[in-house]
Amino acid sequence: MADVFNWQLGRDMQYPYQAERPARQIAWIFDTNKCIACQTCTVACKSTWTSGTGQEYMLWNNVETKPFGFFPTGWDVELLNLLGPAKWEGGVSTGNTVFESAPAGERVNGWLPTSEHWAHPNIGEDEPSGPVERGTYIDKLPHDTWFSYLARICNHCTYPACLAACPRQAIYKRPEDGIVLVDQERCRGYQECVAACPYKKVMFNNESRVSEKCIACFPKIEQGIQPQCVTSCIGRIRIASFISAPETVNPQSPIDFLVKVRKVALPLYPQAGTEPNVYYIPPMHAPREYLRQMFGPNVDEAVETYQQIAADDELLGLMMLFGSTERIMHSFAVKDGIATGYDEDGTELVSVPLREPTFIREYFDEVHNTYRQNIT
Amino acid sequence: MTSEHEQTPDAPQAVSRRSFLTKAAGAAAVGTTLAVGIGLRELTRPEPPTHLVAHRTGTIPLDPEDRGWTRLAKWPVPMLLQNLATPFAPALVVPEISVRALHNGEQIAFHIEWDDAAEDSIDAMARFRDAVAVQLPVDPAATAAVTMGATNQPVHIMQWRAAWQADVDLGRRGVKDAFPNMYHDAPPEALMGEEAARQFYPAVVAGNPMARRDRTSPVDDLIAVGFGSLTTHEEQTANGRGVFSGNGWRVVITTPLQPGADKTRLSPGITTSIAFAVWNGGAGNRGARKQWANWSPLEIET
Numbered sequence: 004m005a006d007v008f009n010w011q012l013g014r015d016m017q018y019p020y021q022a023e024r025p026a027r028q029i030a031w032i033f034d035t036n037k038c039i040a041c042q043t044c045t046v047a048c049k050s051t052w053t054s055g056t057g058q059e060y061m062l063w064n065n066v067e068t069k070p071f072g073f074f075p076t077g078w079d080v081e082l083l084n085l086l087g088p089a090k091w092e093g094g095v096s097t098g099n100t101v102f103e104s105a106p107a108g109e110r111v112n113g114w115l116p117t118s119e120h121w122a123h124p125n126i127g128e129d130e131p132s133g134p135v136e137r138g139t140y141i142d143k144l145p146h147d148t149w150f151s152y153l154a155r156i157c158n159h160c161t162y163p164a165c166l167a168a169c170p171r172q173a174i175y176k177r178p179e180d181g182i183v184l185v186d187q188e189r190c191r192g193y194q195e196c197v198a199a200c201p202y203k204k205v206m207f208n209n210e211s212r213v214s215e216k217c218i219a220c221f222p223k224i225e226q227g228i229q230p231q232c233v234t235s236c237i238g239r240i241r242i243a244s245f246i247s248a249p250e251t252v253n254p255q256s257p258i259d260f261l262v263k264v265r266k267v268a269l270p271l272y273p274q275a276g277t278e279p280n281v282y283y284i285p286p287m288h289a290p291r292e293y294l295r296q297m298f299g300p301n302v303d304e305a306v307e308t309y310q311q312i313a314a315d316d317e318l319l320g321l322m323m324l325f326g327s328t329e330r331i332m333h334s335f336a337v338k339d340g341i342a343t344g345y346d347e348d349g350t351e352l353v354s355v356p357l358r359e360p361t362f363i364r365e366y367f368d369e370v371h372n373t374y375r376q377n378i379t
Numbered sequence: 380m381t382s383e384h385e386q387t388p389d390a391p392q393a394v395s396r397r398s399f400l401t402k403a404a405g406a407a408a409v410g411t412t413l414a415v416g417i418g419l420r421e422l423t424r425p426e427p428p429t430h431l432v433a434h435r436t437g438t439i440p441l442d443p444e445d446r447g448w449t450r451l452a453k454w455p456v457p458m459l460l461q462n463l464a465t466p467f468a469p470a471l472v473v474p475e476i477s478v479r480a481l482h483n484g485e486q487i488a489f490h491i492e493w494d495d496a497a498e499d500s501i502d503a504m505a506r507f508r509d510a511v512a513v514q515l516p517v518d519p520a521a522t523a524a525v526t527m528g529a530t531n532q533p534v535h536i537m538q539w540r541a542a543w544q545a546d547v548d549l550g551r552r553g554v555k556d557a558f559p560n561m562y563h564d565a566p567p568e569a570l571m572g573e574e575a576a577r578q579f580y581p582a583v584v585a586g587n588p589m590a591r592r593d594r595t596s597p598v599d600d601l602i603a604v605g606f607g608s609l610t611t612h613e614e615q616t617a618n619g620r621g622v623f624s625g626n627g628w629r630v631v632i633t634t635p636l637q638p639g640a641d642k643t644r645l646s647p648g649i650t651t652s653i654a655f656a657v658w659n660g661g662a663g664n665r666g667a668r669k670q671w672a673n674w675s676p677l678e679i680e681t
Contacts, residue, residue: 059561122571170466193667
């Protein structure tokens, strides 16, 4: 075991290998407030990568409904059971990670889902947290009765549990962009990675008898294009770009701005200790206690900053740039009501207005003597 | 007997036949009375051999139920939990295997049997297959670490898997065998033809032996230089056959005595080392989660 720094935990932690951060790390922001669980991302991923025999229940991308949806079934419940309640003191995790809590003889504290766990990809869809009584209306945040959507892909973790668990080093993290891959030539199908991943994003191919996982659409990323799940998102909830190393903050970088400057985007179950690189803007209508469990102690600050977005031109501008270009946006700027995204060379990719011009019509249409359903 | 290794003082793994017999006699430390007793008992039940001898024969039967095998005395090998390298095997589920060996001057074969209440021959999510492996030092006269070899101490491993046996006997097993009710409306090969659909099977395209669809042998030749380094040999020469009897496995693993470069080359008259590993898939055994046995002497009859 080596001591490595995990900035999401605010401390060093134990990991089987020495820290070796990639030259740059691919990262994602998902705005859960805008997701409608249409599963376009899921279908885009599946039709691109996992249409083969043996991949029937393999969803590298899935969108689940919280609190009662999960794929595989109960993945997060099991993780929380294994780790116990998260403990944070002054922004520092004092609990044990999946590496530090590994039982004797194990590399990672994990569990192996059965075929039954993988058999219900959309279980719990749109199930609210409790019964909705007749006459119920919602007039405050967070909502008393709620559900929210959680889109999930491989987190391409800085300290992958899958990589740590593989006894034959068939999983590697690319030094050029931090993408985590299962070597399809070297894997012998032991499924140690499936058991180890706290997010259950490595899956076993029943036909090929090897493990497979999200490849971050690396052929696209190598050409400066965002992955399929990002470019297909009709709700424009996603962006993929690069995050700076922990000690560096680049306020022009879309990822750094949201994660490190405004701090509205948070890692999922950071206490697991893998330093995941998908960051979520938490759903502001969900109970804070539940969100703290999912995203750690900085949830309140994140949600409150996000709720002030109308008065924050930079934040608003960047959110308007989500889904506005297929290319990877390395930097952005907001000026005079226009947000502009740039590629790696500083060439403009796209410009969008912060506020779309809107025309509001009267509710009552006098010509047709009826009320309008849509007035904007 | 030919014993070139006997004359090599710095090759302790290559123990001569004579030194074995001496050792066996010494361990017995018996007088005439007891020797007579053993002689009488041999009339009803043969005494277990003191070490593994590959007896010379004419034809080596591939069928593990063949009398050419079952007539031979079994050599019992106590198995150990693999708890040297993580992940460990959680429990000793195969405490012992029994081994027999034959050679005919060209091929050498090992007959291994062990108790197992259930046949696990499906390789699928959270389901693992039974398996057994034989390990030999690539240099039969040299010492190799029992930990699947070490740097500059390569070992030649021959692994038989129940899933591969099913592939050979029944044709490549797949998702339809693991999950008979699986529905797949249009696999890529039905839409775009076999060649174009290959892109959806990266392990097949990468030549991963786990994904082999044209398997003719249930045994793979592998090379290792330490835990985690197991690599399939480019030239496959091992063969075998495993049969599940209802309460256990009987498996034959065969290999040429002279199987080619980078693999163990044996010849009649020498004594080398042999080690074993066994997996019970139903108990979650796979990879490092296995039972293993330390090196034992293997004598190849002249």
